[in-house]
Amino acid sequence: MQVLFATVEMYPLAKVGGLGDVAGSLPAALRKMGLDIRVVMPYHKKIKVDAEKIGEKDFDFGNVEIYSVEVNKVPVYLVKSDAIAENEVYGHEDWLRWARFSQVVAAIDEILDFEPDVIHCNDWMTSLVPLYSKISGHKRKFVLTIHNLKHQGEFEEEKFEELGIDERWKDILLWNGKLNYMKAGITLSDKVTTVSPTYAKEILTEEYGEGLQEVLRANSSKIVGILNGLDYSTWNPERDEHIYVNYSQESIEKKSENKKALCEDFKLDPSLPLFGMVARLVEQKGVDILIDAIRDVKNANFIILGTGRERFEKELEKLSEKDNVKAIIKYDEAMAHKIYAASDFFLMPSKFEPCGLGQLIAMRYGTIPVVRKTGGLADTVKDIDEGGWGIVFEEYSSESLKNAIMRGVELYNMVNLKNIRKMAMKQDFSWGASAKKYQELYSSLF
Numbered sequence: 001m002q003v004l005f006a007t008v009e010m011y012p013l014a015k016v017g018g019l020g021d022v023a024g025s026l027p028a029a030l031r032k033m034g035l036d037i038r039v040v041m042p043y044h045k046k047i048k049v050d051a052e053k054i055g056e057k058d059f060d061f062g063n064v065e066i067y068s069v070e071v072n073k074v075p076v077y078l079v080k081s082d083a084i085a086e087n088e089v090y091g092h093e094d095w096l097r098w099a100r101f102s103q104v105v106a107a108i109d110e111i112l113d114f115e116p117d118v119i120h121c122n123d124w125m126t127s128l129v130p131l132y133s134k135i136s137g138h139k140r141k142f143v144l145t146i147h148n149l150k151h152q153g154e155f156e157e158e159k160f161e162e163l164g165i166d167e168r169w170k171d172i173l174l175w176n177g178k179l180n181y182m183k184a185g186i187t188l189s190d191k192v193t194t195v196s197p198t199y200a201k202e203i204l205t206e207e208y209g210e211g212l213q214e215v216l217r218a219n220s221s222k223i224v225g226i227l228n229g230l231d232y233s234t235w236n237p238e239r240d241e242h243i244y245v246n247y248s249q250e251s252i253e254k255k256s257e258n259k260k261a262l263c264e265d266f267k268l269d270p271s272l273p274l275f276g277m278v279a280r281l282v283e284q285k286g287v288d289i290l291i292d293a294i295r296d297v298k299n300a301n302f303i304i305l306g307t308g309r310e311r312f313e314k315e316l317e318k319l320s321e322k323d324n325v326k327a328i329i330k331y332d333e334a335m336a337h338k339i340y341a342a343s344d345f346f347l348m349p350s351k352f353e354p355c356g357l358g359q360l361i362a363m364r365y366g367t368i369p370v371v372r373k374t375g376g377l378a379d380t381v382k383d384i385d386e387g388g389w390g391i392v393f394e395e396y397s398s399e400s401l402k403n404a405i406m407r408g409v410e411l412y413n414m415v416n417l418k419n420i421r422k423m424a425m426k427q428d429f430s431w432g433a434s435a436k437k438y439q440e441l442y443s444s445l446f
Contacts, residue, residue: 003030003037003442004116006105006126008098009089013071014044016089017280018228018357019122019147022195025231028072029435035442038114040105042097043067043078045087051078055111060164061100066111077112079104095155098125098181099163106132116140118442124153127185128163131172134188135165141445144189146182148354149203149210150284153181176211183215190445192223195355196376200225208352226438227379228355229431230364235340237365242337249425252418255341255366262342266326268301273412275300275405276343276367278336278358281308281316281329286349286372291315292398293349293405294325300409303343304328305335340365344417345391345408349401353377360429363389366421370404372396380429384411389424
């Protein structure tokens, strides 16, 4: 079986969010299992690699060249075209860029000596691959992974004429008076996966369906939830070059040296419990309820790293005037590692969370996650009161989050957290189990 994994971002070539992490890890895990899987992505101008040109073809929108490079022993095909590749991953007229990219992916066998049995599409950006493939008469199978249903690729109906698609296919794309790439992908794919089992159920409801719940319910028989894994070679406190002091389950006491060093750098009192957060500063991540929840908390320290909505950035900067709150408004990979290693607790009060990597990283570093019970957070974090390794709350409100934080403060002051930290570190969320499920999913298509 040959599988082509279609994505617009992949770590370490070009990464913006969780999709980039998955693309950098899942194909590599599948390749180790013996599957012939290859990745195809745009040759963004920011990608700096020594790649070999292996094919080209003229499309109606211009010439396309395909380059090849190997990443983590996975063959990666880079699509170079003035109509597709820009400097940044996302930006100018993405609706047309990704339609053209999907057109190229669908015709990959016309450019290279490679005929995939399965094309694994990811999010709305590659959701038109099944449509372009079916138009050209291909019989291959398709899997679509929904990483975040909130982003569906919705555009004005008038743009249809520029997609180079015959009018008879238009209804596949239309939803609520707009073109909807995700809707087309869901309808035409053989299997639809989400990045956690709970999210697979949630998206069928009005609360989480983002207006597509009717389409998803009609296709519910082909929806499967497979939890994302974590790249344990990148996130490993024993060898992490970014943190102050390396440690393991056996030397968990060295974790406190990371906290002491971080508190010293930011002039925080190390005797207080430290709550860390690394996230995009947007509503989805619960930043609105976080700001109200921590405003009057005095017996704990908070360190928050991220960028996002200007309103949230400004409110957090204002909160930073307090002695016990530090907001770092920027993207800083090294600082993220330090926060995961140094914090006693890690905050993820998400409004919704398809999977979430932050809680998985936190557990890997022996940091106790404080999460709302939704999506992948519900699937990966078990409450301490139930014999687990985290603090879980249900209601999406500042009051509920504040109560969860105060539970953490009380635990910190009354209990030696060493055994809970070790339990968190013992949880296995590496890619092995998830990759096996994807391999079985591909096989089930034939």
